[in-house]
Amino acid sequence: METKEFTCIRCPLGCNVVASLEDGKIISITGNTCPRGAEYVTNELTDPKRIVTTLVKVTGGENPVVSVKTASDIPKGKIFECLDALKSVNLKAPVRIGDVVLKNVCDCGVDIVATSNVR
Amino acid sequence: MDKDLVIIGGGPAGLAAAIAAKEAGINDLLILERDNKLGGILNQCIHNGFGLHTFKEELTGPEYAARFEDKALALEIPYKLETMVVDISAKGEDKLVTYMNRAEGLVVIRAKAVILCMGCRERSRGALNIPGYRPAGIYTAGTAQRYVNIEGRMPGKEVVILGSGDIGLIMARRMTFEGAKVKLVAELMPYSGGLKRNIAQCLNDFDIPLLLSHTVVDIKGKERVEAVVIAEVDEHSKPIPGTEQEVKCDTLLLSCGLIPENELSNALGVSINRVTGGPNVNESLETNIKGVFACGNVLHVHDLVDYVSEEATQAGKKAAEYLTGAEREHESENNSGCRSEKNTDNAVSIKATDGVRYIVPSVIRLNHMDDRQIVRFRVGAVYKKVAIQVLAGDKEIMNLKKQALAPGEMEQVILQKSVLSGIDDLKEITIRVKTD
Numbered sequence A: 001m002e003t004k005e006f007t008c009i010r011c012p013l014g015c016n017v018v019a020s021l022e023d024g025k026i027i028s029i030t031g032n033t034c035p036r037g038a039e040y041v042t043n044e045l046t047d048p049k050r051i052v053t054t055l056v057k058v059t060g061g062e063n064p065v066v067s068v069k070t071a072s073d074i075p076k077g078k079i080f081e082c083l084d085a086l087k088s089v090n091l092k093a094p095v096r097i098g099d100v101v102l103k104n105v106c107d108c109g110v111d112i113v114a115t116s117n118v119r
Numbered sequence B: 001m002d003k004d005l006v007i008i009g010g011g012p013a014g015l016a017a018a019i020a021a022k023e024a025g026i027n028d029l030l031i032l033e034r035d036n037k038l039g040g041i042l043n044q045c046i047h048n049g050f051g052l053h054t055f056k057e058e059l060t061g062p063e064y065a066a067r068f069e070d071k072a073l074a075l076e077i078p079y080k081l082e083t084m085v086v087d088i089s090a091k092g093e094d095k096l097v098t099y100m101n102r103a104e105g106l107v108v109i110r111a112k113a114v115i116l117c118m119g120c121r122e123r124s125r126g127a128l129n130i131p132g133y134r135p136a137g138i139y140t141a142g143t144a145q146r147y148v149n150i151e152g153r154m155p156g157k158e159v160v161i162l163g164s165g166d167i168g169l170i171m172a173r174r175m176t177f178e179g180a181k182v183k184l185v186a187e188l189m190p191y192s193g194g195l196k197r198n199i200a201q202c203l204n205d206f207d208i209p210l211l212l213s214h215t216v217v218d219i220k221g222k223e224r225v226e227a228v229v230i231a232e233v234d235e236h237s238k239p240i241p242g243t244e245q246e247v248k249c250d251t252l253l254l255s256c257g258l259i260p261e262n263e264l265s266n267a268l269g270v271s272i273n274r275v276t277g278g279p280n281v282n283e284s285l286e287t288n289i290k291g292v293f294a295c296g297n298v299l300h301v302h303d304l305v306d307y308v309s310e311e312a313t314q315a316g317k318k319a320a321e322y323l324t325g326a327e328r329e330h331e332s333e334n335n336s337g338c339r340s341e342k343n344t345d346n347a348v349s350i351k352a353t354d355g356v357r358y359i360v361p362s363v364i365r366l367n368h369m370d371d372r373q374i375v376r377f378r379v380g381a382v383y384k385k386v387a388i389q390v391l392a393g394d395k396e397i398m399n400l401k402k403q404a405l406a407p408g409e410m411e412q413v414i415l416q417k418s419v420l421s422g423i424d425d426l427k428e429i430t431i432r433v434k435t436d
């Protein structure tokens, strides 16, 4: 039997969650304060995902950049591809919170949305 | 100009305090903000992780700020931007707030109550005592965050971070996203000062090493940083000879802690707690000066903005009670009976011992206390499998098992008025870490 330790990142408590594995299969998960910790560790072992937050260029506004995020989490392995795709995006002010900045980034099925207002 | 309530600072604390005061019926209020926007530091915190407690969803900093800003605007709370408060002084029961801005010059407001919401600032390089030249390329993590996230420019390409506070951890990921190479994070203490989740998602995800018990002992380069020398430290934080290693970089970020910004409070004569660097307050978050309240990072540095909002809401409510006289009615009600003359407020002091570094508030006046009182504190070291023990006098009234405690994380207990008022002649409550 093999054990793997994780810090759950689903909330700021940051529980130390331990998964016990046998032949790559999860037998038990301990240390999580709530069910989201078990879900997190299961995902980490199979298909780790992250919310990505970054900036996109804006012209004609009060700031040269606007903050954006993936509307939901995307595969961890696609983070840099997603960041690259956003480098070529150039928005025109005004931008409002929630505006879709880029649809279906890297074919993840997830949109990029603005998280601040630029007038 | 006369005002019932002036709120110094329009960040998360100021906004939540103003909203709560307005909702409690205070209409003659004003927020003074020195930046060109409300929302404070949240505007540059573009990462997610805000609002899980408050909104049950995970927001980025600007989104969290916008929720409060929208509410403040909907309530028509007046505010002034690019307005710097230069002095606060007490005059009788009133407070004189002097501010300055381009349009009006120097203006004095006579306020009945003031809420201090100035937030905190970063410990700067001077406080860190690194020898060597002062080349370009050294920034506090928060300054770098502002450059990158607001102004859209990168401070450098190869980065070393000293200190593992949350802003430094967040900036390690941020700079990596922007194409920089973050070589390592060095932390003087044997534990990180940041949240565990930030170590996981900002460092481990990108294989950025975190060197605990390490510090920067030298900075190379005359015009611009060319390298830093890091070394391991012993238990007294002294560098161990022979452990030095040179790390090539063009940028050094400092993330060595935050200090409440209390220059104005000092000038006003507010008594400051030596451990937190913020005012000493009672259960109403009121300082030693009547009608002056404090909340958020100016009071003590918080780990989560959600707690700042919660605390500021309390300060706003209590300031409103003070202004509407509800507080005084409260008092006369309680004092009409045959209370002891010496301690008419039934003040109980809240003491931190055995591993607990500080507690906010430091005094609870039982006859001003709400049914539930949140008490927040931090511990001074990392503990595993311990308990938080609350003693009233020498009687244990709470014992909370804790898997782990760390200095980077704020803790809280909730005291019940029904329990405290049932204890005869209560003078002191102690909160401690119970290790056995």
Ligand code: SF4
Pocket (backbone or CB within 6 Å): A008, A009, A010, A011, A012, A013, A014, A015, A032, A033, A034, A035, A036, A037, A038, A040
């Ligand atoms: S297990 Fe639950 S409580 Fe613990 S960090 Fe994850 S989400 Fe938070």
